[in-house]
Amino acid sequence: MEIRDITGSPMEIYIHIPFCIKKCDYCDFLSGPSGPKEQEAYVQALIEEIHAVKEGKGRSVSSIFIGGGTPSVLDARFIGEILNEIREKFLIENNAEITIEVNPGTADRKKLRAYRSYGINRMSIGLQSPDDRELKILGRIHNYGQFLETYKNARDVGFDNINIDLMSAIPDQTYEGWEKNLCTVAELEPEHISAYSLIIEEGTPFASRKLNLPDEDTEYNMYEATARILREYGFEQYEISNYAKDGRACRHNIGYWTRQDYLGFGLGASSLYGKERFANTADREIYLQNSSRPELIREREPVLTREDEMAEFMFLGLRMTGGIAKTDFEQNFGCPIEEIYGEVLKKYKSMKLLEEKDGRVFLSREGIHVSNSVMAEFLL
Ligand code: SF4
Numbered sequence: 024m025e026i027r028d029i030t031g032s033p034m035e036i037y038i039h040i041p042f043c044i045k046k047c048d049y050c051d052f053l054s055g056p057s058g059p060k061e062q063e064a065y066v067q068a069l070i071e072e073i074h075a076v077k078e079g080k081g082r083s084v085s086s087i088f089i090g091g092g093t094p095s096v097l098d099a100r101f102i103g104e105i106l107n108e109i110r111e112k113f114l115i116e117n118n119a120e121i122t123i124e125v126n127p128g129t130a131d132r133k134k135l136r137a138y139r140s141y142g143i144n145r146m147s148i149g150l151q152s153p154d155d156r157e158l159k160i161l162g163r164i165h166n167y168g169q170f171l172e173t174y175k176n177a178r179d180v181g182f183d184n185i186n187i188d189l190m191s192a193i194p195d196q197t198y199e200g201w202e203k204n205l206c207t208v209a210e211l212e213p214e215h216i217s218a219y220s221l222i223i224e225e226g227t228p229f230a231s232r233k234l235n236l237p238d239e240d241t242e243y244n245m246y247e248a249t250a251r252i253l254r255e256y257g258f259e260q261y262e263i264s265n266y267a268k269d270g271r272a273c274r275h276n277i278g279y280w281t282r283q284d285y286l287g288f289g290l291g292a293s294s295l296y297g298k299e300r301f302a303n304t305a306d307r308e309i310y311l312q313n314s315s316r317p318e319l320i321r322e323r324e325p326v327l328t329r330e331d332e333m334a335e336f337m338f339l340g341l342r343m344t345g346g347i348a349k350t351d352f353e354q355n356f357g358c359p360i361e362e363i364y365g366e367v368l369k370k371y372k373s374m375k376l377l378e379e380k381d382g383r384v385f386l387s388r389e390g391i392h393v394s395n396s397v398m399a400e401f402l403l
Contacts, residue, residue, distance in 0.1 A: 032284070033084060033116065033283070034082045034085070034284040034286065035084065035086045035278045035279070035283055035284070035285035036086070036087045036109060036113065036285065036286055037087075037090065037285055037288070037292055037294075038087070038089045038105060038109075038287075038292070039053070039090060039091060039092065039287065039288065039289030039291060039292040040089065040090070040093070040094040040096075040097060041053050041057075041065070041091060041092045041290045041307075042054060042055070042056070042057045042062060042065075042091065043055060043091070043096065043126075044096060044128070044129065044164045045162075045164055046162070047162045047163055048160075048161060048227065049162070049222075049224065049227055049228075049229045050227060051224035051225070052091070052092065053092070053290060053305055054091055054092035059098075062096075062097055062098070063101075065290075065311065066101040066105065068311045068314040068315075069105060069288055069289050070104060070105060070108045071314050071315040072288050072289070072303075072314035072315065072317060073105070073108045074108060074111075074112065074315070075314070075315045075316065076112075076286065078286055078294075079113055079286055081114075082113070082114065082284075083113075083115075083116050084109075084116060084119060085116050085119055086120040086121070086274050087106070087109060087115070087119060087122070087275075088122045088275045089123040089124065089143075090124045091124055092124075093124065093126045093129055094123050094124050094125070095123070095124070095125040095129040095130040095134065096126075099133070099134045100137070102137070102138065102141060102143075103137065103140075103141045106121075106142065106143075120144065120145055120184075120273070120275055121144050122145040122146065122147055122186075122273070123147070124146075124147045124149065125149070126148070126149045126165065127148065127149075127165035127166075127169040127172070127173045128164050128165040130173060132176040135173075135176050135177050135180045135182070136180045138180075139181050144184060145184040145186070145273075146177050146182045147186040147187075147188065147217075148170065148177070148185065148186065148187050148188065149188045150167075150187050150189060151163060151193075152189065152193060152204055153170070153207045153208055154167070154200065155167055157195075157196060157200075160194050160195065161190070161193060162228070174187075174213075184214050186214070186215035186217055187208055187211070187213045187216050188219070189204065189205070189208060189217065189219070190220070190221055191204075191218060191245045191246070191249070192236060194221075194235050195235050197237070198237070198241050198244055198245060198248070201245045201249075202248055202252065205218075205248070205249060205253065206256075209253060209255075209256035214267065214271035215266070215267045215272070215273060216253060216258060216265075216266045216267075217264055218253075218264055219264050220242060220246070221236075223236075243392065246391075246392070247388075253266045260344050261343060261344055261345065262276070262342050262344065263394060280343055281340065282295065282336060282339060284297065287302070287303065288303075290303060290304070290305060290310050291303055291304070291305040298327045298332070299323065299324070299327065300323075300324045300327065301321045301324060302321070302324075303320045303322070304320045304321075304322060329356065331403075332356070333363055333401075334402045334403055336351075336352060336356075337364065337398070338399075338401050338402075341385065341386055341394070341401075342394070344385060344386075345383060345385060346383050346384050346386065347383065347385075348383050349382050350382060360384070363403070370400075371400070375387055375390075376390035376397050
């Protein structure tokens with residue numbers, strides 16, 4: 024296949040580490056337990072893949088996200104080696120945002136210090152709940168005390184940009200319990216909070232259990248409380264599930280929602296490059312054997328048509344509370360947005376699910392609650 028070289032705009036890099044100490048009871052991510060040998064072989068394969076890719080030549084990289092899984096289960100030196108290879112291969116911007124996901128109980132102060140020395144400047148900690156009873160229900164490996172230790176260590180070694188992941192609608196959770204969780208975490212003053220509600224995924228232990236889940240009204244109220252309470256603590260909502268202090272929105276994720284090119288490395292990692300979306304195989308054996316020949320591990324989707332690109336522009340852009348700029352649409356696609364989506368915009372504006380202000384179109388509060396059905400209408 025011919026590799027196009029698209030120079031000019033910056034791109035992003037995602038690294039997938041598919042290892043966890045043990046599987047949480049709700050999780051269907053591509054991740055699982057592993058031994059040291061397996062980890063070493065995987066990192067080697069990852070480095071070979073990074074070394075071999077042809078895309079990205081001459082492009083600057085504005086963000087790197089090391090996610091999983093639990094990247095912090097790896098020996099710190101492996102993270103250093105992966106980042107070294109990325110630096111050898113790509114032009115990393117001086118002020119690039121470099122994030123690593125960490126789970127409590129898997130990273131001591133020494134490991135966190137090593138991350139800093141590799142240039143990692145943002146940390147995302149998977150807490151999910153400050154309530155030990157809820158952590159147990161979720162099947163997490165850690166308690167709140169261990170999280171506090173990780174958080175303090177991260178601050179001590181110099182991380183000044185930290186996200187905390189929280190989960191709502193956990194079995195047996197009450198509205199009051201969620202409010203308390205939010206306040207407890209907001210009081211720690213992280214720069215960013217991601218607050219997702221639990222989704223029961225097929226094939227997980229949760230899917231086969233009888234769970235006492237909050238009803239729809241409670242979930243609605245929990246979601247509304249999240250934005251309100253976090254605002255009181257100085258966080259602004261900038262996306263359906265993400266809240267940040269001023270200037271601390273996650274640049275990597277914004278790149279994703281604004282369709283910036285990104286290359287994903289590792290098992291099952293997906294990429295958007297030019298008009299192509301592709302994903303690496305999720306088969307560990309195939310990946311390990313062939314990662315030095317990226318064409319053998321990639322599963323390609325059909326090249327994006329102009330209609331696909333317009334739909335993506337809309338439904339990814341509408342995830343952000345600022346929505347999309349009509350002028351950006353026109354610049355990207357050479358025609359006014361009304362020419363393509365006039366009817367849909369009119370319909371949802373009249374239903375008060377979409378709003379328009381200063382040339383931007385965005386979901387209303389009510390629209391956010393039914394965002395999936397609104398966004399589906401932008402598929403052409
Ligand atoms: S730590 Fe994260 S990726 Fe690993 S099993 Fe739990 S939820 Fe899934």
